[in-house]
Amino acid sequence: MTVVLGICCSRRHPGNSEILLKEALEAAREKEVAIDFLRLPDLRFEPCRGCLACVYKGSCAIKNDDLGILLEKVLQADGLIVAAPTYLLGPAGIVKLVTDRALTLSPHLETLAKRHRVAATISVAGNSQWNPLGVEQLNLFSLAYGYRVIDYLEAYAPGPGEVLLDPANAARARELGRRVARALQEGTGQRPVEPGQCPHCYSRSFRLNGGDGATCVVCNTTGRLIPENGDLHFVPAPPGPEGHFWTMTHRRHHLESWIIPSRDRYLAKRGQIKEMLGRYRGSSND
């Protein structure tokens, strides 16, 4: 049976993120998909060590935390709905901590490429003027864990549970849940992209490259920002044969053409680098 996994990233129980996530999951369940649920703050995650054992040895070097629990559920789930509170203009730190560990999917790219997997994200913040990174970073999390993003929701309510005071929030969350179920069952129903958004990932954040050139900061797609009828539209350059940055084909290509060869390039110069490192080994306080 099709499984939709809900990931809650708030410590508040039940906070606004959890409430909207549960509404979305309930609506998905009514469409006859199976539901799974995980609260990330109840698990323990260490920061990535930067050793790339996930790539070179096929599994993460950190064995004594709960990434395995998350990975098992993510690998099983066809759909993902992730909800997080905004702290300091973007999702709570646990979202970034766990996104950093997503290279552990590397051994599974081949299998994941054959599956139809979609995600939707829920970003809850106190104030609509103070949430510029919420959806973007949650969508990045979903892409990094191998899902195509098909919807997102931004809701604004500071106090725990306050999100329920406006019934439109729960209604919209339920719509998002139904959209995920429909996309998995029928392959249709993706949220339409608005002017100024990246068509691959809904990001509204771009690095300006000079002239009208721009790069989406979430999926690294380059293109042009073109004015049309009073709006600015992001028109991506035609993708290479691997598709945009987060497709499984592109990820495999990135692994094979960049990450794996970077090891031999490093090893060839390791002696030279080791000598240069000597003066940095002491404590800065010496």
Ligand SMILES: Cc1cc2nc3c(=O)[nH]c(=O)nc-3n(C[C@H](O)[C@H](O)[C@H](O)COP(=O)(O)O)c2cc1C
């Ligand atoms: C430490 C902290 C930082 C916050 N920073 C922001 C912020 O930058 N922008 C914003 O709009 N809301 C901010 N908020 C408000 C929360 O996003 C808001 O309370 C949200 O409803 C929390 O969701 P939850 O109930 O799911 O935890 C912050 C709250 C806390 C506790």
